[in-house]
Amino acid sequence: MNKTYCPSLTEYKRRLSREVKIGDVPMGGLNPIRVQSMTTVDTMDTLGSVEQTLRMVEAGCEYVRITAPSVKEAQNLLEIKKELRKRGCNVPLIADIHFTPNAAELAARIVEKVRVNPGNYADKKKFDIIEYTDASYAAEVERIRERFRPLVQICKQYGTAMRIGTNHGSLSDRILSRYGDTPLGMVESALEFLRLCEEENYYDVVLSMKASNTQVMVQAYRLLVQKLDEEGLQPYPLHLGVTEAGEAEDGRIKSAVGIGTLLEDGIGDTVRVSLTEAPEAEAPVAKMLIDRYTNRAAEAKPIVAVSSQLLAASSSGKEANSQQLTANSSDNDSSPIDPFQYFRRYTREVLNLGGQNVPRVIADVSRLPSVEYADLRCAGHLYSAFLDKFQMNDLGADYLYSGQRPVPFMLPNGLKEIVDYSAWLDAGQRAEHFPALTPAEYAVTAARHPQLNFVFQNLGSLTPAALDQLRADSTAVVILHTDNAHAMPEIRRAFFELINAGVTCPVIIKREYPELQAEQTQLYAATDVGGLLLDGLGDGVVLSTELLSERSKEEWLTTLDQLNQLSFGILQAARTRMSKTEYISCPSCGRTLFDLQETTAMIRKRTDHLKGVKIGIMGCIVNGPGEMADADYGYVGVGKGKIALYRGQEVIKKSVPEAQAVDDLIELMREDGKWIEPVKLEEPVGV
Structure with missing residues (x-):
């Protein structure tokens, strides 16, 4: 088994990726690791989007992503871009697309980069179990390729970059049927799109493998790097992120566990820290993670095991105990784990x-x-x-x-x-x-x-x-x-x-x-x-x-x-010891149907004593049952003032009024035997 996924396991070396031009801010190659975030204002609010973008750039964002859920929002990206340029802000804009190829094709003519999710661009997720023959599977792949091809050609014509961004929670029913809910399924979902890009001689591509589960996220990125090399594909730059990381300390810790693990091995060309906070709060955290590696190669000491040192001593004629020189220690950069x-x-x-x-x-x-x-x-x-x-x-x-x-x-x-x-x-x-x-x-x-x-x-x-x-x-x-x-x-x-x-x-x-x-x-x-x-x-x-x-x-x-x-x-x-409630909450965007920060705080106040329970809090159906992946319960916006409540990935109540949704969520937990009443501890001495 080929376990290679990074330049070195013991020496800090950044993976050398292909450079992709995104406006005037190139990514990958020898360029610095870039910082980006995403607006939370309604995309149709031109001035609100512009003002928030300016704050994000001031905070350190080098790319700004804006949602375009339909053609009208994609068209309004032009007005947002005009106003930003008029104010002297040349930050590259990225259109975030889910479900709507026609919006992507329009946005690709306007902004510097489009992000598409292969799980829902031309595919579907209805949590259906479908049995495919090899022939029917291949036919479905070809149908999706033909739906995706026009976007590739438009991006190539306009010099627009593209991110093929797989999300663990939104793998299509087709991918799930063949690969399961796995890192391999995530990688294959992206590679299907990427192979078509290379057939069209289009290489301005960035890839991402995002998940809320940090184990899955890290494994998927590593596997992606290994598969790119194995198939002889270009070493495309990678955008790193942990989806729905949450807020405050928990969100920062979870982001660092996933993103930092990859940065340690030299993997990653741009970072977005997804916090359930104002987007301008994300960039400083991303920059703090990135800055740790600015001088890492110079500051690090050589990593050489004692057994390897003894082997070197033996080969140079110095005294060493031959019984201590085992075959296992002959390669200082090898890995005994998967x-x-x-x-x-x-x-x-x-x-x-x-x-x-x-x-x-x-x-x-x-x-x-x-x-x-x-x-x-x-x-x-x-x-x-x-x-x-x-x-x-x-x-x-x-x-x-x-x-x-x-x-x-x-x-x-x-x-x-x-x-x-x-x-x-x-x-x-x-x-x-x-x-x-x-x-x-x-x-x-x-x-x-x-x-x-x-x-x-x-x-x-x-x-x-x-x-x-x-x-x-x-x-x-x-x-x-x-x-x-x-x-x-x-x-x-x-x-x-x-x-x-x-x-x-x-x-x-x-x-x-x-x-x-x-x-x-x-x-x-x-x-x-x-x-x-x-x-x-x-x-x-x-x-x-x-x-x-x-x-x-x-x-x-x-x-x-x-x-x-x-x-x-x-x-x-790291998913190794659950000691408190886990909140899988999205960072908000222009699609969000309620105040995520306020709602998350309200749900946390009522439920933060439920040790080990995972609650997904999603602003819209795009980030709904799929994106919260392995949450036990879900609170998902489905309309203005309307919430859907989920048990796992099954919707239990639809269109619950927002004012009673938290009470209904607690009642659902009570029915499942997961609810316990909070217990107040006695005040300790000195407090």
Whole structure:
């Protein structure tokens, strides 16, 4: 199986794509990674669209997408463009098309780029199960090609670029019947259109593989790159995005998990972060993600496994143990996993880590000036003085790491503590404490906990001797860390070393960030940790930060609370541990039939205690049952003031008045046994 989908798994190299000219702002090739977003104003509101576009450009948008659901909106793109040019704004405009080929053909004569969705451009989605013979399938493909051909010819004539944008949730019934709801189906949906473009000698094409499920999204982009190469097609530039990412912190984390994972491997030529917020809020987030890679190649340290270093030493005549030079370690850039399909790394269970357990969250309180009962609220454990007991919320950490200063009181039931090895010895090797050893301590010490021992490791410390020791130790859990700027690929390489050596101990991913803006920490941690989780690598996470000593204790606690919430948010965004309600909400556009931000906030207020329930909130039928893909319930605009409610992809109630729609949604959950009444926790001490 060809697993190649990026230039290198260990060295930062950007995939070199074909350059596509979009107005005066070319994409791909050696150009910077571009930023784009989409207007939310009704396209028929010319001045409103112009004013919003100007705000978006001011915020950093290099391309602006505008919906054209029918011919009249496509025609009005000309008026919007005229007014923008009159005001000195030359930003390239992109027409967003669903269902209406005639609108696309008109828009292609006006704007610099059109976006079409192969799932609904000339195909259909009615959730019908259709049995196709090879002949009937081929005939249907040919029908679609002939419907698509005029647009290709118009784009070629007018010098208009095109994005063939597959969405996971809007794959046609035809594609689903043959490929299922899979990344391969997404890729094939786009390739059908792309092959016709190449037959017509039209190459100004951009591709995208968007999904709300980050695992599916990343796998689809990787598979697309591999298939383009396999078929000898042009290396077209890629537009990255996670559809319906949501709002606020959750939306940013989810976007970074998907987009950042691909950027780490040099994949992507333009980015759109889809937030349920004003579109001008999206560009700064996209730019923050992109800017991390501006100097990545220069800042990164070489990623070379110890076993590869030993092999090099042996080949140059230096002393090395030939028994340590295994065939598995001969290729430093090889992958032992399938990058196109999710499989969690096999691990043995050690206490409640690894095996079939969900990934665990460790809260690092080792730098707190002191630890009191009330301080544990930063780890999701709230102490009630009235009840004289702890209560844990849905984001309660599983372990505390206290370093050299063990917590001086009995921890609440279920919460476990990790302490440095020397402190564990000094504390009398208490049963409820688990030691964390350095590689040097682990190599020589005999005194260990009989059930669970944590070992700090990095790629450089994973020597053949260390791998042998870990393989034989049924109590070991590795805490894997790095100080390399190219962090995610280095930790991934360390995982590969463990897999190749047959080491099955659980692994906690540790990342530490210097003093960054809170949003930078969100995006960087979501990328570094989320990118590993998407490949099934990791049995837990611990996030740490360096805070200046003059910071107050309250500032420490606030930051640690944010890191704890961030850890759970990353696990949820990567679909590896569901600890809260997930909202799959579209970012709004000119098609939206209600105030998405206000409605999302209202639904969140009523339902954010429903752990693990996924609710899709879609502004129109285009982003309706298909786009919310695997949501449990859907709230979809179908007309002014009218809502359709879905159970999965089945419509349950049509044309519900907006004023009663949330109540009806809750009643639907109640009927399904998914509704629970919210419980208010006692206020913790000090709050």
